[in-house]
Amino acid sequence: MGVPTSTLGDYKNRADLVIFWGCNPVHAHPRHLGRYSEFVRGYFRKDGRNDRTVIVVDPRNTHTAQTADIHIQVNPNEDYELLNAMRALLRGITLEEDKIAGVPINKIKELIDILKKSNYGVIFFGMGLTQTSSHHRNVDSAICLTRELNDYTKFSISPMRGHYNVTGANAVFTWNTGYAYSIDFSRGYPRYNPGEFSSVDLLMRDEIDASLIVASDPASNFPADSVKNLFKHPLIVIEPHETPTSAFADVVFPVAIAGIECEGTAYRMDHIPLRLRKVREPPNDCLTDAEILELIIEKVKELKGE
Amino acid sequence: MGKxxxxxxxMELYLGNKIVKLGKYFNVSGKxxxxxxxxxxEGDLKNVKRIGEKMxxxxxIINGNIGMHIGNQMTGGKIIVNGNADDWAGAMLKGGELEINGNSGNYVGAAYRGFWKGMEDGIIRVKGKIGREAMLWARNSKGANxxxxxxxGNAGSFLGIHNxxxxxxxxxxxxxxxxxxxxWGTIVVKGKILRKLPSYKKTCEVNEITLPNGEIIKGEFIEYSGDHSVKKETNGRLYVLA
Structure with a gap:
């Protein structure tokens, strides 16, 4: 909410400055560069790559950085300082340091000039910003920078969402409860508090006594200590594939895959809903996730006498 | 009162999604x-949340450790914790006093996520160290004093963010x-900081600091002004021991 963002079509047709901050789409989002952000011809960007300036901010010389015009090699975990310095320079402040987060001050000044002179800029940020030591505060500062750049030119910011349809989960939670994630229903109404009700924190403090995992794989993504606590209690998994989580589950519901064996809606990383069609029958009359969850809700209501 | x-x-307590009676878990006595x-x-209450909420x-007085949200949004009175506190101790405090004679977790006196106004009045004293993002979005009011x-004691990173x-x-x-x-606001560190933010600028060296509540701190301090990434001219100050 309140994020200065736009859709991928907008970036494709208008953006002449693309910043990849802490992400490596060449490997993580292979179709992103070709379809929306770098090598694609847009309505106002007829010459494709030549009409765009591409900047990569990353501690490593990634394959995305090798396609860029400018590579800002920031020190690991010091993105916050770089963002902070950029915002100060944008306000016309002279800084005391001559090197910030491993980047010479002159290079940051040049970068600010390029940012201000662009017609339409966009920042794509990935896990290099969200999963390093400053976490959500990096994103806070990046959003502030984007907002402040809009005093000079048009600027947008967009997260590079990782897994398939994570944006969909956020969108559905938001229209149902008002909150995107970390929601607790134990009092009968939704409460939101990341750090208290977020799944990793609940598992770390061992506050759960059972878990239901729908179409996700915490065993390969969560910290080891939290996964140990997850496996201590009854674990139910609704999942079409075999994963490290389903391998240790007490109950596994195999389901039809949306977009192949049943129809459904998925959200693209820019919150655009896409309708998915069914192309083949699911094996052995497999049910869909929605059908299984509805049956579970019916049974729970029956057991609770509602 | 009058009970x-x-x-x-x-009295009712929440245990997960169940409601239990207070007498089942605590021995109650008094006069x-x-x-x-x-x-x-008395006792180790590190999993008990929201004691003293909106007090x-x-x-x-708590003799032992205490869980999250101790004294959050309280408007008056006093809480003393003789042990460690967890996250959100004194979150969005609106008055009163919270004293923790041990360490405290993250978000001491902070605003809850999504709020633009955090701690508005009152005093928090922590003897030991505190976690990250303390005093997030704290806000004073000159008119209302x-x-x-x-x-x-010691502080984690992002102390006084969005102060x-x-x-x-x-x-x-x-x-x-x-x-x-x-x-705007005042932060005094009577020890070392790991590294200052680039948007903070050194203004002068002082040997006496007068806090807004009239308290005077003596000692050799370097004065920085900031955060200049929010405002070009700011009266936000950071003092670090010279």
């Missing part, structure tokens, strides 16, 4: 004295990104 021992024993209310809680008068103040007038005194050392995005 008998039996009334207190049947009626004068009008003052004083509650003493307005009286005194709570409200000055939120935090005293602590709008809170006063923070760190008796020991502080970590990174102190006073990030501070619009």
């Amino acid at each position: 008998s021992i039996e009334d207190i024993k049947v 009626k004295e004068d009008e003052k209310i004083k509650i003493v809680v 307005s008068i009286g005194e709570i 409200k000055w939120p103040i935090l005293y602590c 709008h007038g809170g006063t923070i005194i760190v008796n020991g050392d502080a970590d990174l990104y102190i006073g990030a995005d501070q619009a």
Whole structure:
């Protein structure tokens, strides 16, 4: 909410400055560069790559950085300082340091000039910003920078969402409860508090006594200590594939895959809903996730006498 | 107020999604004295949340560790914790006093996620060290004479982030990104900081600091102004021992 963002079509047709901050789409989002952000011809960007300036901010010389015009090699975990310095320079402040987060001050000044002179800029940020030591505060500062750049030119910011349809989960939670994630229903109404009700924190403090995992794989993504606590209690998994989580589950519901064996809606990383069609029958009359969850809700209501 | 021992024993507590009676988990005893209310809680309560939430008068003494949200949004009275506190201790405090004689978790006196106004008044004192993002979005009011103040031992990173007038005194050392995005307010570190933010600028050296509540701190300090990434001209100040 309140994020200065736009859709991928907008970036494709208008953006002449693309910043990849802490992400490596060449490997993580292979179709992103070709379809929306770098090598694609847009309505106002007829010459494709030549009409765009591409900047990569990353501690490593990634394959995305090798396609860029400018590579800002920031020190690991010091993105916050770089963002902070950029915002100060944008306000016309002279800084005391001559090197910030491993980047010479002159290079940051040049970068600010390029940012201000662009017609339409966009920042794509990935896990290099969200999963390093400053976490959500990096994103806070990046959003502030984007907002402040809009005093000079048009600027947008967009997260590079990782897994398939994570944006969909956020969108559905938001229209149902008002909150995107970390929601607790134990009092009968939704409460939101990341750090208290977020799944990793609940598992770390061992506050759960059972878990239901729908179409996700915490065993390969969560910290080891939290996964140990997850496996201590009854674990139910609704999942079409075999994963490290389903391998240790007490109950596994195999389901039809949306977009192949049943129809459904998925959200693209820019919150655009896409309708998915069914192309083949699911094996052995497999049910869909929605059908299984509805049956579970019916049974729970029956057991609770509602 | 005006409750008998039996009334207190049947008070409702939340245990996950169930409601339980207080008497099942606590032995309750006490006597009626004068009008003052004083509650003493004994035991290790590190999983008990929201004690003293929205408290307005009286005194709570906790002998042991305490869980999250101790004294959050309280408007008056006093809470003393003789042990460690978890996250969100004194979150969005609106008055009163919270004293923790141990360490405290993250988000001490902070605004809950999504709020633009955090701690508005009152005092938090932490003897030991505190976690990250303390005094997030603290806000003073000159007209209403409200000055939120935090005293602590050592502090974690992002101390006083988005500060709008809170006063923070760190008796020991502080970590990174102190006073990030501070619009105005005063932060005093009587020890070392790991590294100052680039948007903070050195203004002068002082040997006496007068806090907004009139308190005077003596000592050789370097004065920085900031955070300049929020405003070009700011009266936000950070003092670090020279």
